[in-house]
Amino acid sequence: MKHIIVTSGPIGVGKSLFSAEIEKRPKVKRVSTRKHILEAMKCENERGALQRAGDKLDVESDGKWVADAVENAINNDSSVEIFLVDSARIESQVTELRNRFGGAVFHIHLTAADEELERRYKLRKQELKEYLTYQEAASHGTERGVKDLASVADLCLNTDHVDAESLATAALAWRGFSSKPYDPEQLVDVIVGGQYGSEGKGNVCAAIATDYAALVRIGGPNAGHKVAVPEYTFVQLPSGTGSTPDAEIMIGAGSTISLPKLLKEILDQKLDGERLSIDPRAMIINDWDREIEQKGLQKISTTGQGVGAASSRKILNRDNETFGPAVRLAGEVSELKEYVRNVRLRIEKILERGGRILIEGTQGTMLSIHHGLYPHVTSRETS
Numbered sequence: 001m002k003h004i005i006v007t008s009g010p011i012g013v014g015k016s017l018f019s020a021e022i023e024k025r026p027k028v029k030r031v032s033t034r035k036h037i038l039e040a041m042k043c044e045n046e047r048g049a050l051q052r053a054g055d056k057l058d059v060e061s062d063g064k065w066v067a068d069a070v071e072n073a074i075n076n077d078s079s080v081e082i083f084l085v086d087s088a089r090i091e092s093q094v095t096e097l098r099n100r101f102g103g104a105v106f107h108i109h110l111t112a113a114d115e116e117l118e119r120r121y122k123l124r125k126q127e128l129k130e131y132l133t134y135q136e137a138a139s140h141g142t143e144r145g146v147k148d149l150a151s152v153a154d155l156c157l158n159t160d161h162v163d164a165e166s167l168a169t170a171a172l173a174w175r176g177f178s179s180k181p182y183d184p185e186q187l188v189d190v191i192v193g194g195q196y197g198s199e200g201k202g203n204v205c206a207a208i209a210t211d212y213a214a215l216v217r218i219g220g221p222n223a224g225h226k227v228a229v230p231e232y233t234f235v236q237l238p239s240g241t242g243s244t245p246d247a248e249i250m251i252g253a254g255s256t257i258s259l260p261k262l263l264k265e266i267l268d269q270k271l272d273g274e275r276l277s278i279d280p281r282a283m284i285i286n287d288w289d290r291e292i293e294q295k296g297l298q299k300i301s302t303t304g305q306g307v308g309a310a311s312s313r314k315i316l317n318r319d320n321e322t323f324g325p326a327v328r329l330a331g332e333v334s335e336l337k338e339y340v341r342n343v344r345l346r347i348e349k350i351l352e353r354g355g356r357i358l359i360e361g362t363q364g365t366m367l368s369i370h371h372g373l374y375p376h377v378t379s380r381e382t383s
Helices: 015-023 033-041 047-061 065-076 091-104 114-122 134-138 141-152 164-175 201-211 259-268 287-294 307-316 343-352
Strands: 003-008 028-031 082-086 105-111 155-158 188-193 214-217 225-227 232-234 248-251 276-278 357-364
Touching: 003 015, 003 091, 015 028, 015 082, 015 105, 015 164, 028 065, 033 047, 033 065, 047 065, 047 141, 065 082, 065 091, 091 105, 091 141, 105 141, 105 164, 114 134, 134 141, 155 164, 188 201, 201 225, 201 357, 214 343, 248 343, 276 343, 287 307, 343 357
Parallel strands: 003 082, 003 105, 028 082, 105 155, 188 357, 214 248, 214 357, 248 276
Antiparallel strands: 225 232
16 A cells, blocks of 8 residues: 655745755655646746646646646656655645545645744745745745644644654654664673572673673662673673773662762773763662661562662652652762763663664562562562
8 A cells, every 4th residue: 555645834944954864764765746736737846937837737726737747647656655755735636646545645734833934934035035024934825824734734743842753753662663774783782690699690781781782770779780701790890891881871760879889980990971871860879778778688589788778769759858868869979970870871872873782681570579579679679
């Protein structure tokens, strides 16, 4: 089945950029209404002349000429799956497309605030401006009624604060198309313990770390992961930090941090702000957390590091001090200022360039709060 995507929207809304992103998908072809006008009307290849010729075609055919252009494109290229019409200017053009192609038509209308459209119009190159102001351009000819096409569109998207790539991805996903070509390459590996811990996760992670662009440690400062080469026990940092000096090191937002232990490891491993990233939302453990857990050493499988208590405070103390002292996050710690940044964005950039990521868990599966032998468990889900 062939699909037809039709765009519409006022001048300066970003139709060309949006359509360019749609075109990046395989088997998409843009239907050139400009080319159809030039062939049908024999006019000059100039914006004003093209608009006048298009207006004349609309009157003569009641907007059916756009559907004619699409039909010609379909007949001439059977390999294309999606035909992209950029753009419809009047309702009768969309109506005729639906009459002729039915449910294959997907009409996307782009909108933006008038102030934003005015701002963009001012930034246009002089040769693209037919009028001094956006208001003049918007009140001329068929442009006056373009905003009304929102009422007949399948999907309306606001372009004020969202880039064209994100909007195109959202539109394709909304319709059920895959937003990007399928890429079967697996870029993220997760190491978890299959028993009660002490399975050798540290040595395994250190040994294979050279295959990865980034190493991510999740969880908190529990018993520590011992590494043979180079010899070290990692409590907070990924176990491959020493064996893979070129890999980025990351501590995610869900982690809990023992500040003294982390600072010691940073110093021992000679990490700087270029290599180490700590999410500003990671939780800082304090003495109160450790004291609370020390009381339960004989009853539950805690290491007494304060991880569970700190995690509980992060949940319970969102707006007041319900459980223990106030929450302190990594973004509030001056000693970590050099390393604090949004880890999720760093990971996205690595994945975009095809880099591989290793995520290292901190405990064994049978210590999972949900799947372990409760209550002899830790405060976390293993994976």
